[in-house]
Every structure is written in structure tokens, then in C-alpha cells.
Amino acid sequence: MFLLPKGNPLAENVPISKLQLPDALDKLKNGKLTGCAIFDFPAADCALVYDEGKLVTAIVHRDGNEIKDQAALQSLVELMLLASSGTFSVYALSKDITLAVMALVGGPATIDSQEIKLIDFKALLDRIKTEQMTATLKIYTPERAGLIFYRNGATVGFFHDASTGIETSAGEVQQIAGLPGARVDLRVLADTDGFVLDLAGLIDIRSLWEASSGNPFATPAPTVAAPPSEPTVPAPAVAASTLSAEEIETAIFDLANRFVGKLGRTLAEKELMNIGSVASLKDPDKLQEFLAAIEKGSKLLASSNKIREMKEAISAQAAQL
Amino acid sequence: MDLTGFFQALTSIFPFLPKVYNAVVIDYTSLLLVFFWFVAAAFSFYFSLNNSRIWTSISIGFFLLFWSQSYQLNPWHETFTVMIAVHYMIGTVAILVISHGIQEYFVFTRTLEITGSKKTIYIGTALILALTILVVSVNPKPSLYVLRNYRMMNNTVWFYLCIINIYTIFKIYKEMKDSPIANGILSFGLVFIFALIWKGAGLYLMMYQWDKPWLDIIEFDEISTDIALHQGKVDIAKSLFKTFNFLTSFSVAGTFAYLFKLLR
Numbered sequence: 001m002f003l004l005p006k007g008n009p010l011a012e013n014v015p016i017s018k019l020q021l022p023d024a025l026d027k028l029k030n031g032k033l034t035g036c037a038i039f040d041f042p043a044a045d046c047a048l049v050y051d052e053g054k055l056v057t058a059i060v061h062r063d064g065n066e067i068k069d070q071a072a073l074q075s076l077v078e079l080m081l082l083a084s085s086g087t088f089s090v091y092a093l094s095k096d097i098t099l100a101v102m103a104l105v106g107g108p109a110t111i112d113s114q115e116i117k118l119i120d121f122k123a124l125l126d127r128i129k130t131e132q133m134t135a136t137l138k139i140y141t142p143e144r145a146g147l148i149f150y151r152n153g154a155t156v157g158f159f160h161d162a163s164t165g166i167e168t169s170a171g172e173v174q175q176i177a178g179l180p181g182a183r184v185d186l187r188v189l190a191d192t193d194g195f196v197l198d199l200a201g202l203i204d205i206r207s208l209w210e211a212s213s214g215n216p217f218a219t220p221a222p223t224v225a226a227p228p229s230e231p232t233v234p235a236p237a238v239a240a241s242t243l244s245a246e247e248i249e250t251a252i253f254d255l256a257n258r259f260v261g262k263l264g265r266t267l268a269e270k271e272l273m274n275i276g277s278v279a280s281l282k283d284p285d286k287l288q289e290f291l292a293a294i295e296k297g298s299k300l301l302a303s304s305n306k307i308r309e310m311k312e313a314i315s316a317q318a319a320q321l
Numbered sequence: 322m323d324l325t326g327f328f329q330a331l332t333s334i335f336p337f338l339p340k341v342y343n344a345v346v347i348d349y350t351s352l353l354l355v356f357f358w359f360v361a362a363a364f365s366f367y368f369s370l371n372n373s374r375i376w377t378s379i380s381i382g383f384f385l386l387f388w389s390q391s392y393q394l395n396p397w398h399e400t401f402t403v404m405i406a407v408h409y410m411i412g413t414v415a416i417l418v419i420s421h422g423i424q425e426y427f428v429f430t431r432t433l434e435i436t437g438s439k440k441t442i443y444i445g446t447a448l449i450l451a452l453t454i455l456v457v458s459v460n461p462k463p464s465l466y467v468l469r470n471y472r473m474m475n476n477t478v479w480f481y482l483c484i485i486n487i488y489t490i491f492k493i494y495k496e497m498k499d500s501p502i503a504n505g506i507l508s509f510g511l512v513f514i515f516a517l518i519w520k521g522a523g524l525y526l527m528m529y530q531w532d533k534p535w536l537d538i539i540e541f542d543e544i545s546t547d548i549a550l551h552q553g554k555v556d557i558a559k560s561l562f563k564t565f566n567f568l569t570s571f572s573v574a575g576t577f578a579y580l581f582k583l584l585r
Binding site for chain 2: 270303
């Protein structure tokens with residue numbers, strides 16, 4: 001049973017006929033969603049996991065198969081256009097739960113479909129704690145399913161098939177563990193040193209949607225860039241060859257907005273206008289001038305750590321010019 | 322806390338200091354209040370390092386506040402009436418400088434421009450204080466009536482500037498709601514709400530001549546008072562004054578500690 005937690009509902013059971021996929025995904029991105037968007041089709045399910053507006057994982061269950069990442073997005077476009085009915089829901093989750101859901105959806109299966117009676121369950125729980133795993137423990141039978149979410153080894157929430165939201169006690173999930181034939185999956189989040197790949201940056205959903213909407217039998221548009229082989233490579237570097245100056249400019253403003261807020265964006269726009277244009281950032285001196293100006297204003301708006309991270313991220317973007 | 326021995330020892334080391342004849346007992350609450358103001362001054366000074374002059378204004382203001390509050394702890398503070406007047410003025414200049422910093426912060430949120438140098442703030446404040454000291458010095462030694470007037474001016478300036486600061490802080494918050502330190506700025510608003518009630522209660526007592534300095538004055542001048550007819554209002558005002566004095570200093574230290582956490 002494919003189970004995803006329901007957090008704070010931002011949209012529930014919206015018919016997909018009312019949805020333009022690219023617009024909906026843009027809204028989730030611009031709204032800096034941390035949580036998941038779930039598409040429920042008659043013969044398939046799709047889940048998109050977001051972390052502060054970045055699409056970090058996509059998964060589709062279709063015809064008994066599991067499809068992930070870019071292929072999942074392409075599959076989602078097909079399902080949206082071809083399915084006769086379906087619903088769309090969006091749930092906001094806390095950062096901790098979202099990381100655990102990322103593990104559930106995209107993480108490798110450390111333990112896969114093991115019967116609880118055949119394993120040392122207590123030792124497993126201790127291992128999660130001592131190794132400080134960020135993970136989801138799924139406990140299920142053919143009829144019931146429950147999830148336990150962990151962040152750095154600490155339990156951050158519980159969810160089961162009858163829950164309406166994230167729970168703070170393990171009661172029901174423990175009961176599922178006690179049912180005959182109960183099995184357990186442990187999915188752990190891979191360590192990416194904080195770098196999170198934005199799948200929406202790798203595939204142009206809008207072009208794919210428009211191409212597919214025009215001729216359902218046409219070959220879908222090719223993806224923008226191949227995914228990186230290692231998760232530690234930062235997302236901007238992967239799509240370096242395809243980002244124009246305008247896109248880099250937008251990315252810089254988005255970074256300022258993310259780290260400092262709306263005033264950070266306005267500050268970045270103002271300082272960029274002062275030094276000329278985004279192309280001026282190719283000059284190292286101009287780049288330093290720009291960063292120093294942003295830092296001076298940002299000191300009144302954000303912490304020194306956030307400012308440092310923002311400067312590093314902007315430098316990385318400017319390096320692509 | 323009985324500090325009689327300490328101050329008597331000081332007078333033996335520094336013969337120019339007046340002799341201490343009465344016991345010098347400082348209650349812990351007063352010490353705690355001054356400590357909170359010190360914490361605020363220390364944090365705001367830290368923020369002003371390597372930062373724009375907005376924090377310089379706020380830092381100087383809180384330092385002057387700490388100075389004027391801590392002055393009252395010394396046992397000789399009632400001996401030199403000129404110094405009492407000067408310290409009321411220091412407290413008044415403090416809120417003026419803090420308010421200037423808050424106004425500049427608001428201008429920054431609207432224009433994102435930071436202009437002007439820190440030196441201007443330092444020199445300007447020093448000049449205002451020098452002028453204050455000059456004015457107090459060239460005039461006759463303040464009587465109890467005059468000292469009360471200085472105190473009333475302090476309460477009045479604080480009262481109205483607190484209102485302006487609360488309004489400005491909420492406007493600043495609206496502009497930078499999604500910034501990481503927005504909640505810290507909002508906490509400042511709370512500080513000024515507490516300060517408004519504190520100084521407002523003090524001003525209310527002074528306006529109707531129910532304050533202690535006035536009652537001390539009329540005790541010897543045989544002037545009558547209607548305080549007995551309004552004892553309930555007086556008790557409420559005194560209670561508000563005392564409670565919100567504590568809350569203001571406590572919340573200002575807490576706000577700066579919170580801002581320190583947000584700005585790290």
C-alpha cells in the first residue's frame with residue numbers, strides 16, 4: 001500500500017480537469033512549499049515532494065511499477081492528459097517530516113519487506129537512533145500501513161492509513177506492528193551534504209506539457225540535461241550549459257529572496273542595477289562589489305550564516321556566466 | 322544587598338567623595354534591572370560592530386539608558402542635584418537617539434539605502450550631551466521642583482516617542498515580514514509597549530501631583546493634596562509603573578538575546 005502522510009492541507013481532492021500542470025507546479029515552487037503534492041489517478045498514483053519550493057523527489061506507481069525522478073515527471077504529464085479522472089492534493093509538512101518523506105520516496109531500501117517477527121525490531125530501532133538516520137520506517141500488512149518518521153535518529157512523527165494528520169504518539173502504528181504478517185521497510189535519506197537537486201530545473205515541464213497537449217502521440221520534448229551521477233553535485237552546476245543570463249539573474253534574485261526575504265530580492269535587484277547588468281558579474285571585481293553591497297544591506301535583515309550561504313550560492317550562479 | 326562597607330572604604334581611598342553616614346542597601350531588583358539594561362547595551366554594541374550606523378544609533382541609545390539607570394544605584398546620586406538633572410537629560414537623549422535609529426531602520430526598509438557615517442552619530446550625541454550639561458551647569462542649582470520638572474520632561478518625551486516607535490516598528494515589520502529576523506524586530510515593539518505603560522504611569526502620577534517627589538516637596542511646604550481621595554487610581558498607577566519598569570528592562574534584555582540568536 002503506497003502511503004504518504006497528510007500534513008496541513010493546502011488543497012484537497014481538486015479534480016485534475018481543473019488543473020494546468022505547469023501552472024500548478026509553478027505555484028508550488030513560488031509558494032516555497034515544504035511538503036508533498038499527491039496526484040491520485042484511477043490506475044496510478046504520483047507524489048511530488050517539495051523542500052522550500054524545490055522539487056526534490058517525484059515518484060509514480062503505475063501498473064505495479066515504480067517510476068522515479070525525471071521519468072516520473074514525464075509519466076505524470078502523460079497521466080494528466082490521458083486519465084479520465086483524478087484528484088490533486090497538496091499538504092504542507094514540517095521540514096523534519098519532509099526529509100523523512102524524501103527518504104521514504106527516494107531513499108534506498110536499507111530493509112525491504114522484512115517480516116517483523118523475523119528481525120530484531122528493537123535492535124533496528126536502536127540502530128536508527130545510534131546511526132542518527134533520517135529515515136522512514138514503514139510498517140504494513142496487506143490491509144493496514146503505518147509510518148514512523150525519523151530525523152537524525154529522533155522520532156519526529158507518526159502516520160497511519162486512518163490518520164488525518166501527523167500524529168505524535170505511536171499507539172496505532174505499534175498496533176499495526178503487532179498484526180500477523182506485519183512487514184517493515186526502512187528507507188534512509190542519502191547524505192548529500194545539504195545539496196538538494198531541483199528536478200523542476202532538469203526537465204522543462206511547460207514545454208513537455210505544451211508539446212504533449214498539442215499531439216498526444218508526439219514524442220515528448222527531450223529533457224534539459226542529464227541528471228548528475230553523484231547527489232553531492234550542486235543543482236546549478238548540472239544545468240550550467242543551458243542557463244541564460246536572464247535565468248541566472250532570476251536565480252540570483254530567488255536566492256536573495258530565499259535567504260533574506262522579499263527585501264533581499266529588492267536589494268539584489270537594486271544592487272545589480274547599480275553595477276550594470278548580470279553580465280557585469282563575470283568581472284570578479286564587480287562580483288565582489290555586488291556581494292559586498294548585498295551583504296551590507298542584508299546585515300540588517302538576516303544572520304551572518306545565512307548571508308554567507310547566500311553569497312556562496314550567488315557566486316556559484318555567477319560562475320556559470 | 323548591604324554595600325555600606327564597600328562605599329565607606331571607597332570614601333577612605335578617595336577623600337573627595339562625600340562621607341557615607343547612612344546604610345547603603347541596594348535591593349536585588351534594582352541590581353537586576355540595571356543588569357538587564359547592561360545586557361541590552363552590550364548586545365546592541367556587539368551588533369553595531371561591522372554594521373551600518375542604524376545599529377550605532379540604537380547601541381548608543383541603550384548605552385546611555387544603561388548609564389542613566391545605573392547612576393541611580395550609586396549612594397551619592399541624590400547629593401549632587403546638578404548630576405541628577407544631567408542624568409534625567411541623558412535618559413531623554415537616550416530615547417531620542419534610539420528613536421532616530423528606528424526611524425533610519427524604517428527608511429532603510431523602504432529605500433534599501435544606508436547613508437551617513439557612524440562618526441556623525443557619535444559626535445552628534447556627544448555634542449547634544451555636552452550642550453545638556455552646559456545648560457544645566459550655567460543655570461541655578463536645580464531645586465526639588467526643578468528636578469521634578471526634568472523628570473516630567475523625561476517621562477513626557479519617553480511617552481510620546483514610545484508611541485511613535487511602536488508605530489514605526491510595526492511598519493518595519495510589515496516590510497520585512499519574511500526576513501529571518503522579523504520576529505526579533507517585532508519583539509522590540511513589545512519592549513516599547515511595556516515602556517509606554519511604564520513611563521505613561523509615571524507621567525500620569527506626575528500630572529496629577531501624586532508622585533513621590535511631589536509628595537516629598539509638599540511635606541515640608543505644607544501644601545495639601547487630594548491623593549487620599551484617589552488612592553485606588555494612585556495604587557494602580559504605582560503598580561503599573563513598578564511592574565512595567567521591570568518588564569521593560571527584562572524584555573529589552575530578552576529581545577536582544579533573541580536577536581543575537583537570530584543574527585548569528
